[in-house]
């Protein structure tokens with residue numbers, strides 16, 4: 001495995017940002033870290049890059065420990081942070097030259113790398129223009145190019161498409177897919193399901209700093225059934241909870257609060273389950289004020305596991 005993250009923990013004061021995260025990423029694999037705002041994705045990325053020291057746990061890159069062999073290991077890692085790291089007054093090429101020199105590149109090697117990374121992000125034609133004339137999306141693409149200048153074997157992307165226009169977003173995706181074909185291991189954080197479903201072979205779902213599920217998108221969706229039935233109930237479920245769990249086709253039931261509120265049921269035949277569930281609740285004298293059917297997706301997986309939508313604020 002190119003990346004081996006083991007039992008990572010990080011707290012800020014009393015707040016546990018990351019709690020016992022373990023995962024591996026192979027060369028050429030695009031691994032998704034999916035979670036809502038505040039789930040601990042950025043903190044994880046910073047620990048993988050050696051920018052934040054974990055309180056506990058270890059990171060190995062190509063077998064090198066990020067603490068004991070810090071220089072050699074960090075040389076293999078490229079990070080694309082959420083914040084832009086570009087100098088607006090300089091051209092794209094000069095920005096890349098600046099970062100490349102920091103990594104010890106010079107001469108022909110540096111020139112070749114600048115040309116190569118501008119190609120990957122689709123900015124080859126705009127290399128000499130000052131970055132302040134770039135759109136937000138183009139600046140993000142340059143941010144990605146900067147993370148690639150020293151030819152890392154592990155690339156860490158922290159929500160690289162936030163605020164990006166569709167054209168730049170596609171260009172970023174194509175660049176990432178090309179890098180994966182070239183054998184770069186990629187960790188991609190996002191709270192956009194569509195992105196992770198499109199790009200990632202494996203996904204870890206994180207919430208409150210903890211890993212709540214890990215697998216291929218198909219495995220995670222299978223675990224959540226073919227869809228979700230989301231009911232808003234007026235009274236506590238009590239004995240009716242067991243009757244809902246026992247309905248044919250039901251994979252799992254998640255109740256948001258004990259006293260009523262949202263009940264999320266993962267189901268193989270959501271429409272049939274909905275009809276049966278309404279019958280159970282009606283017999284138990286429990287009022288239902290809202291009904292929703294959600295198609296199978298990673299969003300549905302997240303909703304089933306946490307009872308919350310991915311886009312909810314924490």
Ligand SMILES: Nc1ncnc2c1ncn2[C@@H]1O[C@H](COP(=O)(O)OP(=O)(O)OP(=O)(O)O)[C@@H](O)[C@H]1O
Pocket residue numbers: 012015016017035036037038039040041042043044191
């Ligand atoms: N430097 C810090 N000091 C104190 N608390 C922090 C710091 N960085 C992160 N946190 C807290 O740790 C938790 C995890 O934050 P983190 O930024 O890793 O989450 P995230 O999943 O990347 O969220 P977002 O999508 O909003 O960037 C949050 O509760 C956040 O407020």
